[in-house]
Amino acid sequence: MTAAPVAASAVAAEASRRRTFAVISHPDAGKSTLTEALALHARVIGNAGAVHGKGGRRGVVSDWMEMEQARGISITSAALQFEYGDNVINLLDTPGHADFSEDTYRVLAAVDCAVMLLDAAKGLEPQTLKLFDVCRHRGIPVLTFVNKWDRPGLDALAICDQLEERIGLRPTPLTWPVGESGHFRGLLDRRSGEMAVFERAPGGVRISAERRLTPDEAAETYDGEWHTALEEVQLLDHVDEASFRAGRTTPLLFGAAVNNIGVGHLLQTLVELAPPPSARPDASGELRDVDEPFSGLVFKVQAGMDKAHRDRVAFVRVCSGRFERGAVVTHAATGRPFATKYAQALFGRDRDTVEIAYPGDIIGLVNASALRPGDTLHAREAPVEFAGMPSFAPEHFAVCRARDTGRSKQFRRGIQQLEHEGVVQVLRSELRGDAAPILAAVGPLQFDVSAHRLEHEFGSAVRLDRLPYSLARRTRADDRATLDAEHDVEVVERGDGALLALFSDRWRLASVQRRHPELMLEPLVAGADVEA
Known part of the structure; x- marks a missing residue:
């Protein structure tokens, strides 16, 4: 056998061990708590942190930003890699808040599967529906974990009805609760027919002890509740791996992440059912197999992770081949070598x-100032370029100015960094000048993050003045003079060179279009833009 096929088979074998997935949900469903609990069950941390924060307990490892720890919400995505048995897990925790949709969307470009986390009391919420639509669009199979079953909430069958009626996913339970939400007795393991009973760990800082009951023991101890669980679960289909990976069904599990209940079942299910890395389409639609030479997709750039060094890290999903540190690869956007x-x-x-x-792994390239989200890296001998990341259509706009003009250098450097990372879109106006760029965001919380980082990372406190615009349309240079003459309309330039016309509302846009039908005013859904 030649050397090349041996190397290719070794890469394919390593790829088959990887499980790369994101946890997605509405805010406050318990994503970061679940992320921590999964790491605890894999025994890569000794004690779980707490997002709700009791005295003396540290914060979750995935929520490392000061604002995240202060507010108790995920603001930026985080990657955790660890081994579990013979498998390598690449877990991505995502922001749940709609204001940070762009970050979550980028993460979903880098995973092979998603865990959709539902709050037992709230079921499917608006942001969860949006995130599922993204998964469906990208062909990402979804497992569902119903969290907080130890608190009062919806009926289990009602949640199943929501999944099927509202998003067209047929639930196929692997575990089923014994006892209604708020009166949780344990889990019916559908595969073994046994009941898992949990001894709750104080504060959920360690793995909950699990005890198994035979069907007869469960019936004797929990009689009516056990038989109700049996009758309910028999109404639903069994898991079919092919239909799950095709996006027609969702394996369903129940638990309580804060008490580490049901989390071990979820982790084992991910290993057994979640797809390993596979061939990925490039920008032209051709498939890049995992055993071809190295290629990787930059899906996130983050500064400020190391306060001592103020470095910049590019998060790269390895798509094909074997990555070796120190190798010189090619930056597809520029054609230049990248060390x-x-x-x-x-x-x-x-x-x-x-x-x-190997394929599926998430690596961080430090001080990667040339890289932006959506960039492709590849081996010199095997060029490829994957589709870039979208820019969401902004709905909130604010002029940003340095409070201390003597800190203008730090201010400009910070604005450039935020734009580079995609934290906000930065728009520039001929009328306002470089000292007063316009920040454009999907939601207002992005402004809070931007202001906090400008002050604490770059030493430039800022003033943000909200503008009366709520939508943007792509336009062209030939139309600029006409638009500049309009009241309550402003033409600005985005970092990629696109000209955008900002309008106060849809009625103002409609008025301008009626009087000037010749103008090009395209919604930001063409090319790389998507609606939030």
Whole structure:
């Protein structure tokens, strides 16, 4: 056998061990708590943190930003890589708040599966529906974990009805609750027919002890509740791996992440059912197999993870081949060589040098100032370019100015960094000048993050003045003079060179279009833009 096929088979074998998935949900459903609990069950941390924060307990490893710890919400996505048995897990925690949809959307470009987390009391919520639509569009199979079953909530069958009626996913339970929400007795393991009973760990800082009951023991101890669970679960289909990966069904599990109940079942299910990395389509639609030479997709850039060094980390999903630290690869956007001397494995804020990575792995390239979300890296001998990341249509706009003009250098550097990372879109106006760029965002919380980072990372406190615009349309240079003459309309330039016309509302836009039908005013859904 020649050397090349041996190398290719080794890459394919390593790829088959990987499970790369994101946890998605509406805010406050318990994403970060579940992320921590999964790491605890894999025994890569000794004690779980707490997002709701009792005295003396640290914060979750995936919520490392000061604002995240202060507000108790996820603001930026985080990557955790760890081994579980013979498998390598690449877990991505995502922001749930709609204001940070762009970050979540980018993460979903880098995973092979998603865990949709539902609050037992609220079921499917608006942001959850939007995120599921993204998964469906990208062909990402979804497992569903119903969280907080130890608190009062909806009926289990009602949640199943929501899944089927509202998003067209047929639930196929792997576990089913014994006892209604708020009166949780344990879990019916559908595969074994046994009942799992949990001894709750104080505060959920350690793995809950699990005890197994035979069907007869469960019936004797929990009589009516056990038989109700049996009758309910028999109304629903069994898991079919092919239909799950095709996006027609969702394996369904129940639990309580804050008490580490049902989390072990979820982790084992991900190993057994979640698809490993596979061939990925490039920008032209051609498939890049996992055993072809190295390629990777940059899906996130983050600064400020290491306060001591103020470095910048590009998060890269390895799509094909074997990555070796120190190798010189090609940056597809520029055609220039890119050195990978400083490559790291990520675990929240913590990082360790990584020498080798395989398809499915998430690596961090440090001080990667040339890289932006959506960029492709590839081996010199095997060029490829994957589709870029979308820019969401902004709905909120604010002029940003440095409070201290003597800090203008720090201000400009901070604005450039926020634009580079995609934290906000930065728009520039000829009338306002570089000292007063316009920040454009999907939601107002992005302004809070931007202002906080400008002050604490770059030493430039800022003043944000909200503008009366709520929508943007792509236009062209030939139409600029006509639009500039209109009241309550402003033409600005985005970092990629696109000209955007900003309007106060849809009625103002309609008025301008009626009087000037010749103008090009395209919604930001063409090319790389999507609606939030």
